[in-house]
Amino acid sequence: MNPINSIQDEIIDEFAFFGDWMEKYEYIIDLGKSLPLIDEQYKDEDHLIKGCQSQVWLHADEAEGKVSFTADSDAVITKGIIALLVRVLSGQKAEEIAKADLYFIDKIGLKEHLSPTRSNGLVSMVKQMKMYGLAINAKSQ
Amino acid sequence: MEVTAQQAFDIDKIRKDFPLLEQEMNGKPIIFLDSAASSQKPAQVIDRLNDYYRTGHANVHRGVYQLSQEATMAFEEARELVRQFINAPSEKEVIFVRGCTEGINLVASSYGRKFINQGDAVLITAMEHHSNIVPWQMICEERGAELRVAPVNDAGEIDLDALYELLDERVKIVSLVHVSNALGTVNPVKAIIDRAHELNIPVLVDGAQAIPHTQVDVQALDADFYTFSGHKMFGPTGIGVLYGKEEWLEQMPPYHGGGEMIKTVTFEKTTYNELPHKFEAGTPDISGVIGLGEAVRYIQSIGYENISRHEHELLVYATEQLEQIEGLRIIGTAKEKASVVSFIVDGVHPYDLGAILDKLGIAVRTGHHCTQPLMARYEIPGTVRASFAFYNNKADIDALVAGINRAVLMLK
Structure with a gap:
């Protein structure tokens, strides 16, 4: 199985244990609080993805056709979801990232946070992550 | 017997004119506090x-x-x-x-x-x-x-x-x-x-x-x-x-x-x-x-006099209740105010607060409210805004306060 999908399935299994939205959100908030996700030097205008509601910073590194991501947000729920997205996509092959279908967000019931109407920067961040995948893959061809 | 304007303003009856107020959001009865973005419609208009x-x-x-x-x-x-x-x-x-x-x-x-x-x-x-x-x-x-x-x-x-x-x-x-x-x-x-x-x-x-x-x-x-x-x-x-x-x-x-x-x-x-x-x-x-x-x-048919009086009561009540929340700061404390309360809570991002209130059935606006230069003036990314119309009541404000307390507990 494709490694991106197996991580997604892992997360879906983990979330199946949560009884209600409160537990789910508490977990996301903990993720958001506990992880220092990005080097301070990358929290600048160049790495900023502006949302109406919250802001996101994204940095990508490439090594041997694989892309690693670090990211951050000023809002803790957004940051918690970023932690999940990074867990799924970071360290994967550029080609796989470019064509990834991120079905886990819907399955764990957090779809609303990845809706364009929320304008929290996450939709643009996912787009940007895939763009990195696409660009790095094209370069290596 | 003559009916005074005050008696004529029956909040329970008015709320029944607005079908949306009987709806649920995320499985909870909706507490609609975003009328400044767009108000709900009475059955008469519909x-x-x-x-x-x-x-x-x-x-x-x-x-x-x-x-x-x-x-x-x-x-x-x-x-x-x-x-x-x-x-x-x-x-x-x-x-x-x-x-x-x-x-x-x-x-x-x-x-x-x-x-x-x-x-x-x-x-x-x-x-x-x-x-x-x-x-x-x-x-x-x-x-x-x-x-x-x-x-x-x-x-x-x-x-x-x-x-x-x-x-x-x-x-x-x-x-x-x-x-x-x-x-x-x-x-x-x-x-x-x-x-x-x-x-x-x-x-x-x-x-x-x-x-x-x-x-x-x-x-x-x-x-x-x-x-x-x-x-x-x-x-x-x-x-x-x-x-x-x-x-x-x-x-x-x-x-x-x-x-x-x-x-x-x-x-x-x-x-x-x-x-x-x-x-x-x-x-x-x-x-x-x-x-x-x-x-x-x-x-x-409701009358601006009734509307103003009721909304002023809501504004005063909401301001008093919200001010009791630790770390909450009201943005906009002008002497003359309409029934809009914008606030931030220390250490809590407005988006996070709004996302949890949403799960509790409470509709508020979060963000910069299309006034980015004003938010820059106060050096804040945005606020949470609760806005009241004449169809809101004190129970709505109590629900908001309880919701904020619960959210802050989760977020801090």
């Missing part, structure tokens, strides 16, 4: 729209047949209702637009092309909504004019001395908000209009947030332009009103070209229709206008 489409629809000002004439009468009757509602001298001065945003764009573009030239200035304030900033920026850039911005103090009030300082003969128009959507501040528009008129400078008032809460009399204000949206005053979306003094509107070129706004058309030359039709190109939002007329009737 039924009128339904009735119009089922039994009364035809294009207006065109057909000789009965149905079209009846639609035209209903349409123009709504204009007359709006005229009386804001006490405009003439129905020629009541122009239907898509909303407050279009009202401002119309004036900026049409008045601007006629009266604003190189080296002139437009004066706005630091608490304007983007819709009262960007249209002026656009016309200033086009005409080579300067956009001046009157500052706001820490409480969220316009610094009047600074505003008057910026007001000189180079200013060709002043455009300012009556009630701030982000702070709730009620601005002393009458005083500013009088001052501008001493220099013969016209004033546009963005009344989007004022009209749901207070009686507006355009003649008493002596406003040159006053614009507002239907959807914030319990009417349909997509319809709004621009009031303009006839003396200005007559001098201004049309904004959009098309049907309805013309008198004669040849390929060489078109002559324009009379006011207000000169500014109403194309088939108008007929149902929107009729629905707006019904919303006016509905507001009048």
Whole structure:
């Protein structure tokens, strides 16, 4: 199985244990609080993805056709979801990232946070992550 | 027995007029505290729209047949209702637009092309909504004019001395908000209009947030332009009103070209229709206008006196209750406020708070409220805003306070 999908399935299994939205959100908030996700030097205008509601910073590194991501947000729920997205996509092959279908967000019931109407920067961040995948893959061809 | 106004205001009965208030959100009874973004609609307005489409629809000002004439009468009757509602001298001065945003764009573009030239200035304030900033920026850039911005103090009030300082003969128009959507501040528009008129400078008032809460009399204000949206005053979306003094509107070129706004058309030359039709190109939002007329009737049936008193009670109660939450800071503490409370909680991002309140069935607005320069003024990314209409009650505020406490516990 494709490694991106197996991580997604892992997360879906983990979330199946949560009884209600409160537990789910508490977990996301903990993720958001506990992880220092990005080097301070990358929290600048160049790495900023502006949302109406919250802001996101994204940095990508490439090594041997694989892309690693670090990211951050000023809002803790957004940051918690970023932690999940990074867990799924970071360290994967550029080609796989470019064509990834991120079905886990819907399955764990957090779809609303990845809706364009929320304008929290996450939709643009996912787009940007895939763009990195696409660009790095094209370069290596 | 005579019924006093106070007795006549029955909040439980009023709430039953609004079907949406009986709905659920995320499995919880909805607590709707976002009326400043868009208010809910009473059954009277919804039924009128339904009735119009089922039994009364035809294009207006065109057909000789009965149905079209009846639609035209209903349409123009709504204009007359709006005229009386804001006490405009003439129905020629009541122009239907898509909303407050279009009202401002119309004036900026049409008045601007006629009266604003190189080296002139437009004066706005630091608490304007983007819709009262960007249209002026656009016309200033086009005409080579300067956009001046009157500052706001820490409480969220316009610094009047600074505003008057910026007001000189180079200013060709002043455009300012009556009630701030982000702070709730009620601005002393009458005083500013009088001052501008001493220099013969016209004033546009963005009344989007004022009209749901207070009686507006355009003649008493002596406003040159006053614009507002239907959807914030319990009417349909997509319809709004621009009031303009006839003396200005007559001098201004049309904004959009098309049907309805013309008198004669040849390929060489078109002559324009009379006011207000000169500014109403194309088939108008007929149902929107009729629905707006019904919303006016509905507001009048409740009465602004009742609305103001009830909303003031809600504002005072909400302010008291919210201030008791540790770390909560209200942004916008002007002496004169409408029923809008914007706040932030130390260490809690507005988005996170809004996301948890959503799960609890509580609808609030979070973010910069389309007032980015104002948020920059307070050095905050945004706020959480609870706004109240006359259909809200103290239980809504109690639910909000309980929701914030719960969210803060999770987030901190």
